[in-house]
Amino acid sequence: MRALLYVQNDGTLLVQSDHPHYEALRPRLLAFAELAQRMDPIHIYRIRPISLWQAASLGSTAREILTFLRDHAAHPVPYDLQRTIAQEVAKWGRLTLHQGARERIVLRGDPESLAAARVVPEVAAITAADRSDGLVFRAAHRARVKRALASAGLPVMDHVGYQAASALSFSLREETRLRGYQEEAVRRFLRQGGEQSGVIVLPCGAGKTLVGIAVIQALGWHALVLTPSETAARQWQREFLDRTDVRPEDVSLYRPGHPVTPVTITTYQRVAAQDRRGRRRHLESLTTHPWGIVVYDEVHMLPAPLFRLAADLQGARRLGLTATLVREDGAEADVFSLIGPKCYEVPWKQLEEAGYLAAVRCVELHVPLPAAEQGRYLSAGIREQHRIAAANPAKRGVVEALLKQHAGESVLILGHYVEPLRALADALGCPLVTGTTPQPERERWFEAFRTGRIRRIALSRIANTAVDLPCASVAIQVSGLFGSRQEEAQRLGRLLRPQTREGVFYTLVSKGTVEARTAKHRQLYLVEQGYTYRVYDSHEYLPEGVDEDEAVGVPEHR
DNA sequence: CAAAAGTACC
DNA sequence: AGATCGTACTTTTG
Secondary structure (H helix, E strand, O other): OOOOEEEOOOOEEEEEOOOOOHHHHHHHHHOOOEEEEEEOOEEEEEOOHHHHHHHHHOOOOHHHHHHHHHHHEOOOOOHHHHHHHHHHHHHOOOEEEEEOOOOEEEEEEOHHHHHHHHOOHHHHHHOOEEEOOEEEEEHHHHHHHHHHHHHOOOOEEEOOOOOOOOEOOOOEOOOOOOOHHHHHHHHHHHOHHHOOOEEEEOOOOOOHHHHHHHHHHHHOEOEEEEEOOHHHHHHHHHHHHHHEOOOHHHEEEOOOOOOOOOEEEEEHHHHHOOOOOOOOHHHHHHHOOOOOEEEEEOHHHOOOOOHHHHHHOOOOEEEEEEOOOOOOOOOHHHHHHHOOOEEEEOOHHHHHHOOOOOOEEEEEEEEOOOHHHHHHHHHOOHHHHHHHHHOOOOHHHHHHHHHHHOOOOOEEEEOOOHHHHHHHHHHHOOOEEOOOOOHHHHHHHHHHHHOOOOOEEEEOHHHHOOOOOOOOOEEEEOOOOOOOHHHHHHHHHOOOOOOOOOEEEEEEEEOOOHHHHHHHHHOHHHHHOOOOEEEEEHHHHOOOOOOHHHOOOOOOOO
16 A cells, blocks of 8 residues: 655655545644645645654653654654654653742753753753752742743653642532533543643633633632633633532632632733733732632633733643644744643544534635736735735625525624725625724624624624634635634634534635635644635636536535 | 734734 | 744723
């Protein structure tokens, strides 16, 4: 049989995506490599140190990884790469951080690793003492030490332990049932008596909030929950009240000046905020409370320069939750070092197959750029090119045709640039909701959409997180935030609430422009998760003047 | 409601 | 290869 993959010296894997065993073997591949590019039928994966540490933390050995490569590669694995893999996997656990005397922590390890750690400038700058048995730091530098070492290629296993926490007792309500994978997620996080901190990755709509609540309940300590927005914070609060018997007065949104409650919910923004004097008072007051656990909702946002201050709460167990542990700046490694390794993940498609999430089909439609735009496009700089491609006026006709085809279904129209999106919404006569739409007005539109009173709604980037519109079964993406895999995944995520009918996720791409490349890149995370994109020219998918049923390439209307 | 602060991407 | 800049967006605050 044909080989599944070709291994290159630099850790790049060329994988035959049409190989009969590809689907079955993909999870094992993803355990230590990341999908970097698609040139069908070749999928290009990259082995990165962070993925090897991650694999090691989940118990993989270098031998297993190398055996997998030997079994499926066309040629022998290059010796240098074999050595790199063995080295990187072995790094996990070589450096460990321990509690020292009096507010000190100690970095221990073999002499070689310690020597490497010693010369990392940011580490040297905060080393309190350099002893033969290890490097000593102030406990307050716990996050900084781990982050600096990880970015220098030295992952640290954190054995410092946690502060004494206040107890909190409540139960899940009788009728609150955890699904199998949710229970498994909780179990994995709590293994070793909950000593480990880490990240749980579950698709949008899979019930991450409930997993977080179940973890808090099982641990029985005071909990701080950090979310990306006030809206998300309120959703957590509501979920706590709906799903558990926790006393309502024990759960609150953080209010500066008011005493914190056993479960306190607030946003990354607020934690990071500083007052006029430059003091981060919220962070200070939240840090002093004896939390037993801090939950980081949408933890992929944590690496932002100020949001990551929220990771200074190292005295508590840390649980990160996200659907999309990817960033275009590669800062996922910060999540690994500041929160902990990924301890549980379920591929999106797997939950679809199990019937927990709606089935979604992905379609990429190429729309020609009209001649007038074509001229401007060719003489524009790269930024302007993105904008012109995104605002392609020919997309409007395609959107109209798709709306006709999906008459009677609830459709989201998603865009990045607000002005072109506004023009489109006006032309279609549908409401537009953006970040500047006042909260009450947002709620009114969302409610109208949920109840089916309106069937279409145009959304800017606010749709990327925490917008709950469960009835949507079709999304038309008219433009996106460049090559953001994160955004693509979150947007498809809007369609995953269980539906009776299959969802469709359309992406409109200006033909022959930079958009074609960015669109391909955006899709990589979802392709990793098992989704397939069908690509058509818009006229081929929606031929003018031809009845839909006769159109070539149009899947049967259901 | 406008200004300020923050994020993500190229 | 890594860093910086510029643009468009969101949330929070006064």
